[in-house]
Amino acid sequence: MLFLVAISFFVLGAIVASFLGVLVARLHTGQSFLTGRSRCDACGTPLSVLSLFPIISYVALGARARCCSARLSLLGPLAEFLLGGLFALAYLKIGFTAALPFMLLSLSMLLALVLYDLAHQILPFALLGAFVLASACAGFFLADDTSALGVSLMVAGAFALFLALINFFSRGRAMGLADAPFVFGLALLTGPAAPAGFIASFWIGAVIGIVVLARRPRGSRMGVEVPFAPFLAAGFLLMYFTQWNPLIIVALR
Secondary structure: OHHHHHHHHHHHHHHHHHHHHHHHHHOOOOOOOOOOOOEOOOOOOEOOOHHHOHHHHHHHOOOEOOOOOOEOOOHHHHHHHHHHHHHHHHHHHHOOOOHHHHHHHHHHHHHHHHHHHHHHOOOOHHHHHHHHHHHHHHHHHHOOOHHHHHHHHHHHHHHHHHHHHHHHHOOOOOOOOOHHHHHHHHHHHHHHHHHHHHHHHHHHHHHHHHHHHHOOOOOOOOOOOOOOHHHHHHHHHHHHHHOOOOHHHHHHO
16 A cells, blocks of 8 residues: 555656646746647647656657657656655655645755756746745654754754855855755755755765766866756755765764
8 A cells, every 4th residue: 555655646746747847948938837738849849648748758759759759858757757756755754744745845846946957057036935935844844843943944044054155255156146045945854864965965066066077078168067956955855865874974984
């Protein structure tokens, strides 16, 4: 029974991710994300029902668009698979509690923010505000008591202030100001796992940054702009769902 319910949450997450893909693609473009047919990015042909579900269409159509045979992006099915997995993990971790709806909403807004940041290197205020509010509600219901909630708020505030100071002293070159409220919401959502998540996110960012720099054309002097929100999200969620503490490695040294 537990497995079947988890599968149901996976399917729900995949469906929500498909909708979020449309939302992110149309946000601030003047197009409505509630009405209007989705179209092929390559040729503009309205998509069939099968093509509206990237995981299914990507596999069934061999990673090619049915209308024009253009190569399909892996980002759509990957986002569906990721959010589906996060929905299932959230259910398995906290069960049918008052925190679950807010947790699922937070994860949904988190995916939308990451997708938008990857596309535009900016975190839109509307999605950011919804994420922080949902995370605050989830953190409230997940906290063991008011003392634990107070600690989470202080930790979240400290992380947000740290990133805001980095933005201020680097004049926005090292980090965007929107990363401060973003990490505030992540810390509230993950509670006691937030310190480990904060450390892990910088480790992940460092590794990916080195890889990106290593793949630059030799002799290129152009800067490489890498959004930090995906690394923050990856670090915090990885530590929250695994409960692993990277500080153990430091202590063993």
